[in-house]
Amino acid sequence: MENQGLLKHNGLVIKTSYFNVAHNVWGKKLGIVNIYMIASSTDFGQWVLVDAGMRGYHNEIIDMAEQLFGDYPPAAIILTHGHFDHVGCLKVLLEKWDVPVYAHQAELPYLTGRTYYPSPDPSVGGGLLSLLSFTFPSKPIDLGSKIHALTHDGMVPFLPEWEMLFTPGHTPGHISLYRDDDKVLIAGDAFVTTKQESIIFALTQWKHLSGPPKYFTPDWISAAQSVRNLANLQPATAATGHGLPMSGEELETNLTYLASHFEELAVPKHGKYVPINSNTIQHRKAGKARLINSVCGITLFALAAYTSFLVLDNFTGMRNES
């Protein structure tokens, strides 16, 4: 399903293949993932591309850029994180646009070919995309000298009205972008507005505010804190890596509920990256106690039986002797 928006140009209303998120912010769904374009409020021709979709969709990204900005290339490409579905078109786009790419310092090992992402966990989430996630590449892309670290002061290159928020958990260097003036949030995969584990939700983008995609999230403690930090901002609009933008009361209600029930709603009940929480510890302690009790019980029973045998043996021996 293609999302369409409307563009007014010289009095004409043109149907577009992208959607409007907020003033100077547009998005486009490419397969199962979104990319965004943000124009500077001070200079419309100065714009950045946020994320680079799945491999093979570069013409769609270039078409959207040309519809919005004509021949102006982006000033930079900013990555919320480096998962394969957010960097797939980068190499082809960088052949056309000789521009810098920015990401958080902690994400650079995964963008310079040095470190593999932890492998996906197909056992969590329950949907077909989760089950297929074992096929998703965790191999890092190598952007060489093109990749630059975002500065720690939260400034976003070329977009002075935006700030970078460090939102780790889904990946170690995951970031979100936030414009405080109208409370617009580009959340990447810190949380998403569809149930990304399900292929039907991922393709149709049925709305369902969820935590980060379960199969690809290795640090649930940081992920929970990141969602709580974002919810505290009370964003008016959120555009995420997967799913349609959400805004107003719908966003406020769902994001507040997700933040306060994160462990119950977002964290898988089992899986190789599920943290050991107090319930797990209690469960394990109870199991250990049961085991110790059983061993003690069997030992005592064996001792009692052996003592009885000795007494009985002694008694029968005495009787035989008498």
Ligand SMILES: [Zn+2]
């Ligand atoms: Zn991701």
Ligand SMILES: [Zn+2]
């Ligand atoms: Zn994603």
